[in-house]
Amino acid sequence: MTSTGKGVLLGLAAYAAFSFSDAFIKLLKGGVPLLQLMFMGALLGLLALPWVKQPGERWLDLFRPRLRGVWMARVVFGAINAFGALLAFTHLPMAEAFALIFLMPIFVTLLSVLVLKEQVGWRRWLAVLAGFAGVLVVLRPGFRELYWGHAGAIVCGLAGAVGVILVRLAGNREHRLTLYGTNLIGNLLIAGILMLPQMTLPTPLQWGYVLGYGLLAALGTVLLLYATLATEVNHVAPTQYSQMLWAVLLGAWWFDDRVDALTWLGIGIILAAGLFTVIREQHVTGWWRRMRMLLP
Numbered sequence: 001m002t003s004t005g006k007g008v009l010l011g012l013a014a015y016a017a018f019s020f021s022d023a024f025i026k027l028l029k030g031g032v033p034l035l036q037l038m039f040m041g042a043l044l045g046l047l048a049l050p051w052v053k054q055p056g057e058r059w060l061d062l063f064r065p066r067l068r069g070v071w072m073a074r075v076v077f078g079a080i081n082a083f084g085a086l087l088a089f090t091h092l093p094m095a096e097a098f099a100l101i102f103l104m105p106i107f108v109t110l111l112s113v114l115v116l117k118e119q120v121g122w123r124r125w126l127a128v129l130a131g132f133a134g135v136l137v138v139l140r141p142g143f144r145e146l147y148w149g150h151a152g153a154i155v156c157g158l159a160g161a162v163g164v165i166l167v168r169l170a171g172n173r174e175h176r177l178t179l180y181g182t183n184l185i186g187n188l189l190i191a192g193i194l195m196l197p198q199m200t201l202p203t204p205l206q207w208g209y210v211l212g213y214g215l216l217a218a219l220g221t222v223l224l225l226y227a228t229l230a231t232e233v234n235h236v237a238p239t240q241y242s243q244m245l246w247a248v249l250l251g252a253w254w255f256d257d258r259v260d261a262l263t264w265l266g267i268g269i270i271l272a273a274g275l276f277t278v279i280r281e282q283h284v285t286g287w288w289r290r291m292r293m294l295l296p
Helices: 005-026 032-053 067-089 095-100 106-112 121-137 148-172 178-192 204-230 231-253 261-284
Strands: none
Touching: 005 067, 005 095, 005 204, 005 231, 032 095, 032 178, 032 204, 067 095, 067 148, 067 178, 067 204, 095 121, 095 261, 106 121, 106 148, 106 261, 121 178, 121 261, 148 261, 204 231, 231 261
16 A cells, blocks of 8 residues: 555544544533533543654653743643533534534634735635635524534534644644643643532533544544645545545434435535645645644
8 A cells, every 4th residue: 555545544533433432422412511521532642742742852851842832822722622612522413513613624724824924825715715605504693593603613613623733833832742732731721610619510421422532533633644644645635535424424313313315415515615625735835744743
């Protein structure tokens, strides 16, 4: 097997692990307070650190960023991203949650213009407009009931895009361990404090779901790391969209999710716009390549 094929397969395996991790959030049905779940997931995510750490890096690099302003911003937006995802997968059908979260490349394009002052051509602007048109088709404000999960999914995508921009601003000036560990440390600190008034003791079944959520997310991180070591990042990035297939399968298999025809239309528009943006951004700006968190 070629290195490209190996990288793509590892990418597909990574996003399968992430998809099952998200399914365990939904299986919990909010039975564990979301801030407590966020803390526990970050705690289990620390298990991936030995694979992320590069030779020459020190464990203290987790707490010694070179760019403290960027580090603090990533702490905050990483926590918002994680909490938004928990809201989305708790309250929405999986396919709908993924579709709205997949607005992230669209938000990256907008933030690239506003923050990095990059030039965006008409094709990417059309993709941005199509993406937001897809959101309107999915949400249909005033014509269907909306949930906190919808806001959570969109905020998750937006906060994830801010994280991409912050990593690009950091460039090669931060250690990979620092870049990856920032979100975990932030989630531990923020959720660890805010969860205290509502802490509960999970049941044995809930413990199993929590472990599935956290351990599979850590496994996905390690697999994605090895995928990007095996081949170019632009070959791995589109494999993220395989999560929609898992969302459909798991939604039907475990949750009996009901998604109407108009919502599927909106999902299709968002996915097409997002995938086009990922491919186009890589061709024009290479922003996936600049995501140093998972690169050697």
